[in-house]
Structures are given as structure tokens and as C-alpha cells.
Amino acid sequence: RLLMLGRALEPDFLQVERLDLRTFLSDLFDSARVLAERQWSLAPVPDLVLEVDVAKLRGALLNLIDNAVGATTASDAIEIRASQKFDDGTVTIAVEDSGPGIPIEQLDSVLERFGRLGSADRDGSGLGLAIVTAVAEAHGGYFELSSAPTGGCRAAIALPSARVSAGERRTP
Secondary structure: OHHHHHHOOOOOOOOOEEEEHHHHHHHHHHHHHOOOOOEEEEOOOOOOEEEEOHHHHHHHHHHHHHHHHHOOOOOOEEEEEEEEOOOOOOEEEEEEEOOOOOOHHHHHHHHOOOOOOHHHHOOOOOOHHHHHHHHHHHOOOEEEEEEOOOOOEEEEEEEOHHHEOHHHOOOO
């Protein structure tokens, strides 16, 4: 994990290819549902083709899903959702859960390398969200944590409109 963080600064970190967002998230959703018994859902996905490093984006999203599974119980909900802003074309892929969320005073610390939520995250290395952030930034985007509408955590990777395949870009 430390080596991946170090490589994130190198110019050849990304191996970019075209990705059909609907197919990608459908496959990711199918993989996620077998991780644990939860109330899983996949929100409607925009019909977009992105130019991204598919393996690294998948790994980052699986990391967010794994965090959501670890923060929830079988009666909780986890939803994967994607959207595109009409004002600037930013594409956001989010994992939202109905778990306890992250206390506001700990948001900054969990984003730091080796940052963890304490005993609730005893099996983690504290590098997962740093890697997610590195992957998002390598794509020219960003990572954000906030409260989910369901009361838990919303972890989202935002990708700039430049990552939407030229034939797929919408005009506001």
C-alpha cells in the first residue's frame, strides 16, 4: 500500500482506458453484494463512457465498499450511486451507508495516512482512504467524505469532465 502511494506521484501511474460506467458499476455492485449481508442497492447510473485507469478506480471503490461493510451491520443499507453535474460535467461515484457515520471531529484525521477511527477500525492499515485520495487526484479529481442522506457516511470520488469520453460529454 505504501508503494502504491509512492507510485501515485509518478507520471505513468495511470493506465487509462475507456470504461462504460453502467457496465462497470453493475459488475462492481455484483462483486460487492457477496462481501456481506447488507441491504445493497445500485442507484440508476448515467449512460457515460469514462477514460480512466479501470483497475485503480475499481480498487479505490472496493476500498470504500469494504469500509462501508466494516461500519455497518446486516440490517444497514449500502448504496452505490453515480451522477454527473450539469454545471461543470463532474462525474461523482459514491458509496453511501446507513451506519453510524464518521464524527465531524474525526473527518480530517481519517483522511491522513495511517489515520483510523480507533477500535472500530482495528484491522485497517490507515492507508485505504489515502490511496483512494491518491487515485482520485491522479485522475484530476478529488475524494470527499460527508454524511449520507441515510444518516451514515457518504464517500465519493469526483472525476473532472475531462475524464468523460469526448463523444459522451454533455453541454450544460
